[in-house]
Amino acid sequence: DQQVKQNSPSLSVQEGRISILNCDYTNSMFDYFLWYKKYPAEGPTFLISISSIKDKNEDGRFTVFLNKSAKHLSLHIVPSQPGDSAVYFCAASAHRAGNNRKLIWGLGTSLAVNP
Amino acid sequence: DAGVIQSPRHEVTEMGQEVTLRCKPISGHDYLFWYRQTMMRGLELLIYFNNNVPIDDSGMPEDRFSAKMPNASFSTLKIQPSEPRDSAVYFCASSRRTSGNEQFFGPGTRLTVL
Numbered sequence: 001d002q003q004v005k006q007n008s009p010s011l012s013v014q015e016g017r018i019s020i021l022n023c024d025y026t027n028s029m030f031d032y033f034l035w036y037k038k039y040p041a042e043g044p045t046f047l048i049s050i051s052s053i054k055d056k057n058e059d060g061r062f063t064v065f066l067n068k069s070a071k072h073l074s075l076h077i078v079p080s081q082p083g084d085s086a087v088y089f090c091a092a093s094a095h096r097a098g099n100n101r102k103l104i105w106g107l108g109t110s111l112a113v114n115p
Numbered sequence: 116d117a118g119v120i121q122s123p124r125h126e127v128t129e130m131g132q133e134v135t136l137r138c139k140p141i142s143g144h145d146y147l148f149w150y151r152q153t154m155m156r157g158l159e160l161l162i163y164f165n166n167n168v169p170i171d172d173s174g175m176p177e178d179r180f181s182a183k184m185p186n187a188s189f190s191t192l193k194i195q196p197s198e199p200r201d202s203a204v205y206f207c208a209s210s211r212r213t214s215g216n217e218q219f220f221g222p223g224t225r226l227t228v229l
């Protein structure tokens with residue numbers, strides 16, 4: 001039972017355009033969401049996070065949007081660069097529930113940014 | 116600052132052998148996590164520690180898997196006996212108590228059991 005779903009296994013965009021990666025979750029107890037980027041033969045690298053008390057968080061070219069009613073979040077990368085080509089993972093936790101540190105992960109979306 | 120250090124980076128062993136994976140977390144981090152990544156199941160949390168104490172080991176697949184954290188700077192994940200279905204990439208990650216829940220990952224150990 002996949003509690004965090006990334007329904008697009010892959011995405012291809014042109015350099016300079018916007019990349020939008022989507023993530024859906026089913027557990028209403030989730031209150032903290034994170035996006036990670038992973039290059040081949042490396043561990044995942046933290047990118048950006050958002051608490052359920054917010055609906056948007058921005059860091060440079062990266063913005064995460066949270067729609068709690070739809071149980072949906074998205075990561076926007078603007079403008080996309082070839083170096084952004086990687087696998088992107090969405091993760092969620094029920095952080096306030098007893099300081100739970102367990103992250104539930106999506107299966108990832110492979111982003112290819114074409115020059 | 117050094118990141119999370121894992122060793123070995125690659126391990127090839129035969130079925131039935133004992134495998135020990137090692138992890139050194141980032142200094143000052145309170146939490147340590149062991150993950151397994153496979154194509155079919157993605158990233159799965161196996162176990163995590165807080166201040167060297169195991170908190171949640173519900174992801175440990177079976178008794179063949181065990182993890183220890185004897186001190187704040189070292190942890191091991193042991194598989195005994197190993198089986199071909201244990202072949203995967205194993206990641207160690209650490210985080211601070213004061214962070215939201217951002218975990219910092221090591222480079223992983225690619226385990227192949229023949």
